[in-house]
Amino acid sequence: MTALTLRNVWKEYGDQIVIENLSLDIAPRSFVALVGPSGCGKTTLLRLLLGQERATRGTIMLDGAALPDEPGPDRGVVYQRYSVFPHLTVLGNVMLGPELQSARVVGRSFGAARRHLNEAARQMIADVGLAGSEDKYPAQLSGGMQQRLALAQALMMKPRVLLLDEPFGALDPGIRTDIHHLMKRLWDERPMTVVMVTHDLREAFTLGTRVVALGRKRNRPEEADRYGASITNDIDIWPPRVAGARTLFNTEYALGWDDPTVQAVTSGRPDQPPET
Amino acid sequence: MRLINQQLSPVAATALKFAPFLVLILAYLLGSSLRLAENPNDKLLPALTSIADAVDLMAFTPDRRSGDYLLWTDTWSSLKRLAAGLGISTALALVIGVCIGILPFFRALLAPFVSFVSMVPPLALLPILFISMGLGETSKIALIVIGVAPIMIRDLAQTVLALPREQIVKAETLSASSWLIALRIVLPQALPRLLGSLRLQLGPAFLFLIAAEAISADSGLGYRIFLVRRYLSMDIIFPYVAWITFLAASADFGIDRFRRWLFPWSQLEAGR
Numbered sequence: 413m414t415a416l417t418l419r420n421v422w423k424e425y426g427d428q429i430v431i432e433n434l435s436l437d438i439a440p441r442s443f444v445a446l447v448g449p450s451g452c453g454k455t456t457l458l459r460l461l462l463g464q465e466r467a468t469r470g471t472i473m474l475d476g477a478a479l480p481d482e483p484g485p486d487r488g489v490v491y492q493r494y495s496v497f498p499h500l501t502v503l504g505n506v507m508l509g510p511e512l513q514s515a516r517v518v519g520r521s522f523g524a525a526r527r528h529l530n531e532a533a534r535q536m537i538a539d540v541g542l543a544g545s546e547d548k549y550p551a552q553l554s555g556g557m558q559q560r561l562a563l564a565q566a567l568m569m570k571p572r573v574l575l576l577d578e579p580f581g582a583l584d585p586g587i588r589t590d591i592h593h594l595m596k597r598l599w600d601e602r603p604m605t606v607v608m609v610t611h612d613l614r615e616a617f618t619l620g621t622r623v624v625a626l627g628r629k630r631n632r633p634e635e636a637d638r639y640g641a642s643i644t645n646d647i648d649i650w651p652p653r654v655a656g657a658r659t660l661f662n663t664e665y666a667l668g669w670d671d672p673t674v675q676a677v678t679s680g681r682p683d684q685p686p687e688t
Numbered sequence: 689m690r691l692i693n694q695q696l697s698p699v700a701a702t703a704l705k706f707a708p709f710l711v712l713i714l715a716y717l718l719g720s721s722l723r724l725a726e727n728p729n730d731k732l733l734p735a736l737t738s739i740a741d742a743v744d745l746m747a748f749t750p751d752r753r754s755g756d757y758l759l760w761t762d763t764w765s766s767l768k769r770l771a772a773g774l775g776i777s778t779a780l781a782l783v784i785g786v787c788i789g790i791l792p793f794f795r796a797l798l799a800p801f802v803s804f805v806s807m808v809p810p811l812a813l814l815p816i817l818f819i820s821m822g823l824g825e826t827s828k829i830a831l832i833v834i835g836v837a838p839i840m841i842r843d844l845a846q847t848v849l850a851l852p853r854e855q856i857v858k859a860e861t862l863s864a865s866s867w868l869i870a871l872r873i874v875l876p877q878a879l880p881r882l883l884g885s886l887r888l889q890l891g892p893a894f895l896f897l898i899a900a901e902a903i904s905a906d907s908g909l910g911y912r913i914f915l916v917r918r919y920l921s922m923d924i925i926f927p928y929v930a931w932i933t934f935l936a937a938s939a940d941f942g943i944d945r946f947r948r949w950l951f952p953w954s955q956l957e958a959g960r
């Protein structure tokens with residue numbers, strides 16, 4: 413169970429204040445959707461949580477202990493881009509994490525271990541809807557497929573915290589629905605806390621247990637650099653959504669089951685919510 | 689239609705490819721026949737027949753004194769030096785370049801030094817090398833290494849530094865250590881570029897080789913050219929130059945093919 417705590421966190425790049433006095437408590441197993449205008453510092457906040465950058469001031473704690481100074485396997489990430497390795501095939505990308513973890517010298521697994529891993533990786537690839545593309549290189553995949561590959565690659569490590577930076581931005585509505593289901597299922601099944609940046613409010617409210625809006629409190633252009641972003645809105649989804657439990661609303665409905673444009677893409681059945 | 693959008697038929701493209709070579713040969717033949725018509729003893733642009741005789745003498749007739757086939761022994765000695773020099777340079781570039789690229793310690797320690805060393809004009813060092821290492825093979829190989837290694841190191845370090853930071857962080861979240869990041873993330877992506885930079889350094893490497901051989905050697909392509917220069921033997925120099933060019937061009941082509949075969953993804957990336 414992993415809780416994240418941010419206490420009075422500031423992040424400055426030179427003279428520019430990006431994040432200003434931000435405090436946030438993220439309960440274990442929550443699914444926080446982070447929204448906000450472009451350039452307000454959402455990616456920067458994820459980088460802080462990842463340990464890729466250090467806060468200029470303030471503390472970040474993971475389960476009550478100070479966040480390690482560098483990224484590690486307990487925190488997985490899917491970036492906006494550059495998330496997969498161009499020199500590995502889809503299968504190679506998905507197998508990479510466990511291989512690195514088990515073979516600390518050669519970075520490759522062999523024999524029976526490799527066969528097991530291969531099976532698990534193929535299963536994961538099928539889960540994100542990339543079956544059949546195992547031997548392709550990322551350059552041969554579309555942007556949306558690369559994001560799904562990145563998700564599969566991160567999930568193979570069973571991270572305690574999963575940080576997602578606009579992971580589903582480039583997906584069409586049909587695949588987006590599928591991947592939302594996958595995301596929900598994985599979040600239900602695994603003890604993981606998710607922080608997801610998104611520009612899609614509907615996505616934020618469908619998946620999240622909590623929607624946090626980031627923004628500048630003062631917005632005069634001439635002082636844009638002097639005031640950073642902090643939390644402007646913090647909404648708990650009601651009725652509360654709990655990992656692994658059903659809610660009042662049957663959230664297992666396909667997102668947009670009542671939306672004819674999505675219907676046309678996902679299934680042939682109009683008018684009734686799909687069974688789950 | 690704009691010239692930049694011109695579509696060439698395959699036949700036209702092939703014809704254009706060969707045209708400059710054809711023009712070169714024709715120009716030579718014309719110049720040679722004009723000069724020979726004026727003075728049959730002219731040595732500057734020998735006729736094709738005398739060149740053929742010279743090739744036969746150098747490549748297919750044993751030398752009277754040593755019994756060697758000179759072209760082949762020359763080629764062998766030169767290629768050995770070249771391979772040793774380029775091999776050492778490539779290995780240095782790989783190890784030092786990757787270290788500079790990913791380890792802040794080595795970047796601080798070596799990056800300015802390597803940039804500085806790469807500015808030393810290698811040929812100016814040649815006398816020092818001959819004095820300190822003697823006239824044997826070592827000094828020739830050392831000249832090639834000094835001439836090409838610093839540039840290859842800088843190029844590779846740049847390539848490694850240019851890898852998106854996100855990739856490195858991603859590897860850290862996949863539990864990779866510094867060593868594993870070097871081995872599985874950085875090295876495979878640096879190697880295609882290393883081969884590319886090796887191709888670009890073939891020309892300079894030949895330059896340094898021939899310069900060293902011209903001054904002191906007892907065999908080698910450069911040695912031979914500068915030896916027969918005393919007798920104005922253009923009929924030997926021309927085929928030797930053509931042969932050196934051919935060797936360099938084949939190596940260039942071969943390395944590129946090797947890269948495509950070994951790293952198919954690098955071709956995909958380039959096409960994006």
Ligand SMILES: Nc1ncnc2c1ncn2[C@@H]1O[C@H](COP(=O)(O)OP(=O)(O)OP(=O)(O)O)[C@@H](O)[C@H]1O
Nearest residue numbers: 425428430448449450451452453454455456457492
């Ligand atoms: N390494 C850096 N050095 C200097 N400034 C930076 C750096 N990274 C980000 N910034 C600045 O921080 C601000 C926030 O950037 P960030 O990438 O976090 O925005 P974002 O909210 O993720 O935007 P988007 O929705 O477009 O992805 C920007 O104004 C950017 O110029």
Ligand SMILES: [Mg+2]
Nearest residue numbers: 454455492577
């Ligand atoms: Mg961003």
